[in-house]
Amino acid sequence: MKKHLNLFLLGLGSLLLFNLATPLAAQDAADSAAAGSEQELAELTPPPPDKTLLDMLAAGGWAMYPLGILSVGTLGFAVYNFLVIRRKSFVDDQVIEELDAAVSEMDIERAHEICRNNPGPVTNTFNHGLDQVRKESFSAEAVEMAFENASSKELSGSFVVVSYLSIIAALSPMVGLLGTVSGMVKAFNTIAAQGMGKPELLADNISEALITTAAGMSIAIPAMFFFFFFRNRYGKIVAEVNLVLGRLYADLLRAAGK
Template structure:
């Protein structure tokens, strides 16, 4: 009996020691896990500024292109307006001046209503003031003036096409620069530092994406304003032809092709 009690006591002691060792090991592992979790660096949030820094030097000209795109789009929106081309508010004054065969009143109306159409018709009234002229001479003078006046807004629209063409090329140049840096790092340090290679590849991809993000809206803005310009130019030529026929109708110009 006494031997049995000694055996049970020995077993209990062994189990107690094992339990204590297990609890101690679990506590150590838990503490190590907490230390690892606390030591793990927080993931950096990706912002526009972070991407700008990752893009490298090519992001600076791309930033200039993006600012120029916004400014040009706003300016083209102001330049290419139908009211600025056809000027409906000036038609009544111009028609009254033509009906009265008063070139001075026509010039005054053109000065009072600044715009593309009045700037073109101003030359027509000046031509009438110089003497008896034919409608063909007036038409020729107006077409020459129209080609000069309407060239200004078209120039700014074409700048949008320049931005749309150059931006992806600049992004591609940044891509080539990033890949060259990546291969240089591989050649000098091997593949032991993948973070350097990742930074170079990130530079290459960010510049490509940035160039496309600028080129796509620039191309859309170009076609939008170009189509709007073509429609407005067609309307202004119709208005000029109508005014010229009205001049001939009221005797301000001779309808014949030869001067009297």
Template sequence: MKKGYLGVVAMLVLLVGMLVPIASTLAQEAGAAPAVEQEVEVADTVTFGALIKQGGWAMYPLGLFSVAMFYFIIRNSLLLREKNMLRADLKGEIEALMAKRDVAGVRELCAANDSLLTAVLDAGMERISEEHAYDAQHVMDAIEEAGNEQMVTFMKPINFLSIIGGTAPMLGLLGTVSGMIKAFSIIAQGGMGDPGKLAGSIGEALITTATGLVIAIPAMFAYFLFKNNFIKSMSTMGRMVGHYLNIYRYAKVD
């Protein structure tokens, strides 16, 4: 799972690396004063807050999207840790209980250690305790149902990253269209003689587009990273549950 952490770190570095130069460039462009009577004035320093303000209304929902993106990246990086989902540290205890066919003991252990693997294994043990016998088909049906339920639960916060990655560019594009409408409205009102007014509307259009892309790229990168790691963990979980059930099935109890 160390590769997953390295991927998250690389993604955050990528986000910061994209945001800093873009914000710096846009700030310089926004703060550049127009030439008056062929005299070039020194550009004023524009704060990040002023840059966001220049982006207009679209920067507020995009800001919420960026906060949500960081939240789900941190949440998934903690929630989808393989050692927490598969609980390899319980392997010896589970194997010993399975070898004794201690269904109640296995279920008690699973209840005390909530995880992906224990939730699925407990569903199989529950079916055995209900039927008081081992029916391979019925047990596998219960495990499959529990596995699908757990997949939906774990994939929900992962899918939110996909939603953010798909919606942020569209919202940025909407802000771009809004800024261009304002720019053409200024032109229609004879505002060509005042470059400052025109530049403000064009700046709004460019800032929202860049912000939407800066949010979307790491969000989609994180989505595929977490999704692939989770699918791998699900496959490993299926193999481990099958191993435990085989121990139970062929256990020799006096």
């Protein structure tokens, strides 16, 4: 009797183990089939196309238009300053030698003619000072005052174009930040209207926000670099212009016996 009971319990345990193993095997088979289906679907689905630079710019929204203008302005002002902020544009050694020779001989009319025929910051400033020279009365204070007033006017004009780069460097991040705020407002409006069911719409709005920020910084960094570059170059040229004017003024005083 005990032997029959053991056989019955053994059979009952085997049956229970078989019943438990069957759903697990079926679940594993289902999971494998699902994974295979997902892999096949991924293989059949084409990858999303890579975005070009124009696509990214278009995704930036309205803020890319003023940023585009600022980027063109940065390039234009940089090229202009490369051509204008040069020593040769301010100081012509040959003209300075001719002017120095005329001043040493106290030939004021010839010095006037040299200045008129070779317009520039140095010659324009010196010509304005020569207007204060009179044969009857020569006032060194009047000539020096005329030099200072004329040099301020002549030298400040070129620096205005250099300062435009500083303005662009300050405006570009602000415009980019405004585009960022606009994109985030659109994203929250999308969430309020449609919930979180369409993440692709949120992705477009967030892309707009990030692209405008990156574009603003990409414009501001080179604009600030060129501003400091040309400002330092301009400062060196202005210092040399002042030295040349000081030498001419000293020669003028020496020739006039002052």
